[in-house]
Amino acid sequence: MKKIKALVIAPYPGLKQLANTLAKEQTLFDITVRQGDLEEAIPIAKQFEKEGYDLIISRGGTARLLREHTSLPVIEIQVSGYDILRTLTLVKDYNTGFHLIGFPNICQGFVSVSNLLQINIPHTIIHSQEEVRQAVQTAKAGGARIIIGDTITYKTAEEYGLQGILITSGKESLLEAFEQARQTYDIIENMTKKVQAYAQLLQRTKEPIIIYDQQGIIQLANPSFKKMLPAIDEEDMKGSSVYTYLPFLKHIDTHSNQKTEAQETSHMITINGQMIEVNKGSLELAQGSKQYYLRFSTQLNHSNGKHAISIMTTTPAISSFSQILGTSQAIKNVIEQGQSLAQQTGPIALYGENGTGKKTLAGIIHSSGLQQEGDFLLIRINHDSQEAMERLIQLLGNIDLGTLAIQGIECLAINKQEKITAAIETKKCQVIFIFTESPLDLLQKKKLSPELAKQVKKRQIRLPSLKEHLEDLNEYIRMFIAQYNVKFGKQIVGIRDQALNLLYEHSWPGNLSELSDVIAKAVHSATGEYIDQNDLVPHLQAIDHCGDLEKVPIDLNKPLAEIEKDIITRVLQEENMNQTRAAQRLGINRSTLWRKLK
Numbered sequence: 001m002k003k004i005k006a007l008v009i010a011p012y013p014g015l016k017q018l019a020n021t022l023a024k025e026q027t028l029f030d031i032t033v034r035q036g037d038l039e040e041a042i043p044i045a046k047q048f049e050k051e052g053y054d055l056i057i058s059r060g061g062t063a064r065l066l067r068e069h070t071s072l073p074v075i076e077i078q079v080s081g082y083d084i085l086r087t088l089t090l091v092k093d094y095n096t097g098f099h100l101i102g103f104p105n106i107c108q109g110f111v112s113v114s115n116l117l118q119i120n121i122p123h124t125i126i127h128s129q130e131e132v133r134q135a136v137q138t139a140k141a142g143g144a145r146i147i148i149g150d151t152i153t154y155k156t157a158e159e160y161g162l163q164g165i166l167i168t169s170g171k172e173s174l175l176e177a178f179e180q181a182r183q184t185y186d187i188i189e190n191m192t193k194k195v196q197a198y199a200q201l202l203q204r205t206k207e208p209i210i211i212y213d214q215q216g217i218i219q220l221a222n223p224s225f226k227k228m229l230p231a232i233d234e235e236d237m238k239g240s241s242v243y244t245y246l247p248f249l250k251h252i253d254t255h256s257n258q259k260t261e262a263q264e265t266s267h268m269i270t271i272n273g274q275m276i277e278v279n280k281g282s283l284e285l286a287q288g289s290k291q292y293y294l295r296f297s298t299q300l301n302h303s304n305g306k307h308a309i310s311i312m313t314t315t316p317a318i319s320s321f322s323q324i325l326g327t328s329q330a331i332k333n334v335i336e337q338g339q340s341l342a343q344q345t346g347p348i349a350l351y352g353e354n355g356t357g358k359k360t361l362a363g364i365i366h367s368s369g370l371q372q373e374g375d376f377l378l379i380r381i382n383h384d385s386q387e388a389m390e391r392l393i394q395l396l397g398n399i400d401l402g403t404l405a406i407q408g409i410e411c412l413a414i415n416k417q418e419k420i421t422a423a424i425e426t427k428k429c430q431v432i433f434i435f436t437e438s439p440l441d442l443l444q445k446k447k448l449s450p451e452l453a454k455q456v457k458k459r460q461i462r463l464p465s466l467k468e469h470l471e472d473l474n475e476y477i478r479m480f481i482a483q484y485n486v487k488f489g490k491q492i493v494g495i496r497d498q499a500l501n502l503l504y505e506h507s508w509p510g511n512l513s514e515l516s517d518v519i520a521k522a523v524h525s526a527t528g529e530y531i532d533q534n535d536l537v538p539h540l541q542a543i544d545h546c547g548d549l550e551k552v553p554i555d556l557n558k559p560l561a562e563i564e565k566d567i568i569t570r571v572l573q574e575e576n577m578n579q580t581r582a583a584q585r586l587g588i589n590r591s592t593l594w595r596k597l598k
């Protein structure tokens with residue numbers, strides 16, 4: 001069995017000797033004895049701490065001082081009744097000028113024993129070492145000649161020309177200290193095992209977790225948390241303030257309700273542009289002290305449709321109405337309506353076919369509207385579920401500023417939509433609903449709650465399909481060419497007339513998203529300075545080809561690769577050729593989708 005490595009620091013020579021004698025009989029311990037009083041003891045303790053000692057045994061003021069300077073447990077050799085009795089026996093036959101100076105425990109013991117022996121010794125109770133000097137001076141002024149006390153008292157008495165008598169520790173006190181050391185070690189060892197198990201669990205868990213105290217000082221941050229904030233140096237994190245890294249917490253902590261602190265509270269926050277759910281809870285520790293923990297969700301930001309809702313925080317790519325391209329009357333109307341709604345409060349509805357620029361317009365309204373100081377959150381409801389409704393209401397509860405663009409509320413049952421509508425009424429943030437059909441059509445099809453339809457009745461904008469404003473097509477093409485030149489490092493200067501005609505003739509079910517994809521592929525594959533027919537045909541054909549497959553059932557007898565292609569094509573079709581949404585539904589990224597379609 002492993003022996004307990006104990007360091008005895010004896011404040012006076014006699015104790016060192018006694019400890020050395022008793023150490024030999026202690027089979028459970030591996031004991032080293034050193035002599036050192038008060039400050040002298042600190043470097044000794046530090047040295048043995050480095051050498052892997054388990055605990056320190058010392059006495060009086062030295063023991064108390066060591067506790068402040070070492071992380072090892074310090075066991076104090078107590079002054080026992082025997083020690084007091086021995087000292088009293090020594091002094092009882094002198095009957096002049098005694099004075100006892102000591103901490104409360106010593107004085108109380110002394111008073112009880114001296115009462116029993118009917119010896120009257122005046123005493124002064126001190127509570128800190130700093131009081132010793134004053135107590136000695138007062139005792140001297142009161143006629144004391146002999147001062148009884150601890151090492152420091154004894155030395156101070158000598159400085160003032162008085163005789164000091166040290167209350168020495170006997171064998172029993174030291175043996176008692178060894179026994180206490182053994183018990184403390186057992187407790188610590190058991191606790192260490194538990195702490196190690198919990199610490200390892202925390203280290204391994206994928207959920208980012210951080211623990212901090214009531215002053216906000218970080219006590220523990222697990223590797224997943226450090227991964228979440230990779231820019232931060234691990235060393236800097238230890239012992240520093242949690243608010244430096246997570247400024248949003250200040251707001252949460254100042255507004256947290258003490259009564260509900262026992263329960264976890266959930267908040268939505270943005271870290272490195274990602275929307276993350278964070279749960280805050282408190283840990284009740286010994287002696288009424290408290291610590292707090294934060295658990296960060298790693299789940300919520302997925303936008304592949306598997307989750308009840310997907311949340312994205314984005315800085316809108318286009319932030320002002322003047323950046324909207326197009327000179328057609330249809331686009332002018334959109335701009336005019338958008339500018340007006342941006343200055344109003346109350347929920348807004350934007351509707352139009354897929355890829356017509358609804359999310360883009362929502363971003364512009366946010367950036368030029370009343371809520372521009374807050375975040376712009378894009379929420380997509382993926383299917384009808386209680387969870388989707390609850391998450392959305394929770395999110396609304398946590399957001400006061402900013403804009404929430406909600407897509408897909410019509411997926412939810414009417415009663416759930418009503419609850420969300422009620423929650424929105426109490427909020428100051430801007431809410432923009434995004435639909436592919438008009439609110440009126442949805443209402444007639446009983447897909448939209450009448451209350452919600454009423455709320456957005458006076459504030460709605462329809463985005464025209466690309467087919468409706470083909471006069472803007474040329475302008476869009478040029479802008480997308482410029483964008484993809486930058487992305488792919490190309491210098492395409494324009495599009496040949498025949499190629500342009502192809503684009504004019506195309507039906508554009510996926511609108512601007514589809515156009516953007518086609519131009520991206522064309523810019524990518526073009527070898528000349530202009531995009532010509534050859535650069536476009538395969539991409540337009542790929543899209544048209546998908547149309548043919550719409551009614552073809554998925555044939556499970558085909559090779560796996562072909563079944564996969566059919567499924568992708570079918571999903572693309574269902575998403576009106578919007579590759580982004582199809583990729584989201586399939587849980588793959590857009591480039592993988594392209595590759596699989598080739």
Ligand SMILES: Nc1ncnc2c1ncn2[C@@H]1O[C@H](COP(=O)(O)OP(=O)(O)OP(=O)(O)O)[C@@H](O)[C@H]1O
Binds near residue numbers: 479
């Ligand atoms: N006014 C505009 N000027 C330039 N590009 C635009 C404009 N509006 C939208 N776009 C681009 O068109 C594409 C589709 O836009 P957006 O995603 O906003 O459409 P959406 O109607 O919300 O799409 P979906 O129906 O798929 O959700 C994006 O690539 C966007 O950058």
